[in-house]
Amino acid sequence: MRCISNIKARILSLLIIFSMAISVASCGNVEVDMEYDIYKDSVKFGLSPDQEAGAGAFYAQDKCIGTTQLVGDDSFKDLAAAYGAFDDTSREIRNASGLFDKIYPASTTKIMTAMVALKYGDLKQVLTVPEEAVTSTSGTSVAGLQSGDKISLGDLLYALMICSGNDAAYTIACGVGGSVSDFANLMNEEAAALGASHSHFVNPHGLHDDMHYTCAYDMYLIFHEAIRNPDFIRLIKKSKKKVTYQHSDGSSVSVTYNTTNQYLSGVRKMPKNIKIIGGKTGTTNAAGYCLVVYGREKKTKHQIIGIVYKAESRDSLYSIMTGIMSN
Numbered sequence: 001m002r003c004i005s006n007i008k009a010r011i012l013s014l015l016i017i018f019s020m021a022i023s024v025a026s027c028g029n030v031e032v033d034m035e036y037d038i039y040k041d042s043v044k045f046g047l048s049p050d051q052e053a054g055a056g057a058f059y060a061q062d063k064c065i066g067t068t069q070l071v072g073d074d075s076f077k078d079l080a081a082a083y084g085a086f087d088d089t090s091r092e093i094r095n096a097s098g099l100f101d102k103i104y105p106a107s108t109t110k111i112m113t114a115m116v117a118l119k120y121g122d123l124k125q126v127l128t129v130p131e132e133a134v135t136s137t138s139g140t141s142v143a144g145l146q147s148g149d150k151i152s153l154g155d156l157l158y159a160l161m162i163c164s165g166n167d168a169a170y171t172i173a174c175g176v177g178g179s180v181s182d183f184a185n186l187m188n189e190e191a192a193a194l195g196a197s198h199s200h201f202v203n204p205h206g207l208h209d210d211m212h213y214t215c216a217y218d219m220y221l222i223f224h225e226a227i228r229n230p231d232f233i234r235l236i237k238k239s240k241k242k243v244t245y246q247h248s249d250g251s252s253v254s255v256t257y258n259t260t261n262q263y264l265s266g267v268r269k270m271p272k273n274i275k276i277i278g279g280k281t282g283t284t285n286a287a288g289y290c291l292v293v294y295g296r297e298k299k300t301k302h303q304i305i306g307i308v309y310k311a312e313s314r315d316s317l318y319s320i321m322t323g324i325m326s327n
Contacts, residue, residue, distance in 0.1 A: 063224050064093050066217035071096040073327050076320050081288065081310030082216040085324040088224060089302035095324035099217040100198060103309040106282030107141065107164045108219060108292050109206030114157055114235060115226040116186050117172050123154035123231070127175035129167065137166035140207060144255060145171065148248025155243040161235040161280060163257040169205035180204065194221045208286045216307045219292055223305055227294050236278025236294070239264040263293065268318045271306075271325040273298050279306075289317040295325065 064086045070077060072085070072095030082098035131147040143165025145151070151159075153175065159168035170180065177183025180203055187201040196218035202209050214222075226232045239261075244254045262268040263276040270276050279293030288310035295304045306325045311317035 062091075063221065064088065064091050066099050066220075067093065067096060068100055069096075073323070076323055079311065079316055079320050080308050083308045083320060083324055084216050084220060084306070085327070086220055086224075086305040086307075087302050088305055089300075094304075095327055096216075098215075098309075099220075100215050102198065102213050103215060103290075104206075104208060104212065104284065104287040105214045105219065105309075106206045106208075106284045106287035106290050107166075108280050108282040108290050108309075109201065109204065109212070109214075110160050110164065110169060110282075111219070111226055111280050111292060112187050112190065112201060112222055113169055113172060113183075113204040114161055114232060115222065115229070116183065116190055117153065117157060117176050118229055118231050119190070120186065121153045121172070121176040123152065123157070125153045125175070126150050127153055127156060127171055129171045130174050133167045133170035133174070137170060137205065137207070140166045140205075141260075142167040143257065146247060149245055149253075150248075151243070151245035155245060157235050158238065158241045158243055159257055162238055162241055162259050164260050164281065165257075166205040166207060169203075173204040191218065191222065194225055196221050206282055206284070206287075208284050216309055219307055219309075220305055223292055223294070223307075227303075227305075233278065233294075236280065237264075238278075239266075261291075261293070262314075262318060269322070271295070271322045274304060274325055283314075288312065289314050291317055291321055293321065293325075 077097040085095040129145045129149040134147050141164045143159035145167045156168045159165040173180045173183035191199045199214040199218045202212045239259045242256045260281045274295040276295045282290035290309050293306045308320050
C-alpha cells in the first residue's frame with residue numbers, strides 16, 4: 001500500500017538522520033545527554049502506530065484506524081463488552097467502545113472461516129462429511145449433515161454463513177485445510193497478514209476455547225477484507241438458500257437453510273437510513289450475543305460495518321447495533 005510505503009520511508013529517513021547525528025557526535029567527542037527511543041518517538045511523530053492500538057493500526061491505512069478511546073454516544077458502553085460502527089467510505093469511526101478488549105467471537109469466527117475457504121478452496125469441489133464433524137458439534141447450531149454425506153464447498157459455505165452450521169465449518173476445515181488444526185493455522189496466518197494482532201483461532205466454528213479469541217477492531221479488519229470478495233457478499237446477503245447434496249447411501253436430499261440474521265429475516269427493523277446487506281451472528285455462554293454486519297447508507301451510499309460483542313440478550317444485541325449504526 002502506498003500509505004504504508006510512505007510511512008516506512010519516513011521511518012527509514014529518521015533512522016538515517018539519527019545515525020548521522022550519532023556519527024557527528026562521536027567524531028567531535030560530544031556526549032549525548034538525552035537517550036533516543038526509536039519506538040516511542042516514532043509514535044510521537046506519527047511515523048508508526050501506538051502500541052495499544054496494535055499492529056492493525058499500522059496495516060489499516062486504507063481503513064478506519066482503531067482507537068482505545070470511547071467514541072460517539074456513551075449510552076451503549078455498559079450494554080456490551082465491545083462495539084464499533086465504522087464508516088468504511090469516509091474511514092471514520094462513528095461509535096466505539098472496547099475495540100481492543102479481548103472477546104470470544106463465537107460463530108462470528110465463521111467470517112474468517114469463509115474468507116480462508118474462498119481463498120484456498122474450490123467452490124465446485126465435493127467434500128465428504130467426516131464423522132467427527134457430526135459428533136463433535138452435536139447439541140450446537142448445525143446444518144443437519146450426516147457422516148459420509150457428499151456436498152460441494154459452495155453449498156457448505158451457505159450452510160456455514162446462513163444457518164451457522166458448526167458441522168459445515170468442521171467439514172470445510174478438513175476439506176480445505178486437511179485438518180482442523182491445519183485450517184486454524186491458515187486462519188491465523190490470514191489474521192496476521194491483515195494486522196489482526198489481538199486474535200488467535202483454534203477452530204473454524206467458534207465453539208468456546210480459552211485460546212480462541214479476538215477483539216472488535218481485529219474483526220473489523222477481517223470483515224473489511226472479506227467483503228471485498230463478491231463471493232463472500234453473495235453468501236451473507238441470502239436470507240434463505242435451498243441446497244441439494246448426497247447421503248452416504250447415494251440418495252439425494254434437499255434442504256433450505258434460513259438465516260440467523262434477524263435484520264435479513266425481517267424480525268428486526270433495519271437501522272434508520274441504512275440497508276443491512278448481510279453479516280454473521282454468534283452466541284455462546286462465554287461470548288454472549290454477537291453480531292457483525294455490513295450495510296449501506298441509503299442517501300450517501302457510504303459502506304458501514306457494525307460490530308457488537310457480548311450483549312446480554314438478543315433483543316439488546318439488535319438494539320445496540322441499530323443504535324450505533326443510526327447515530
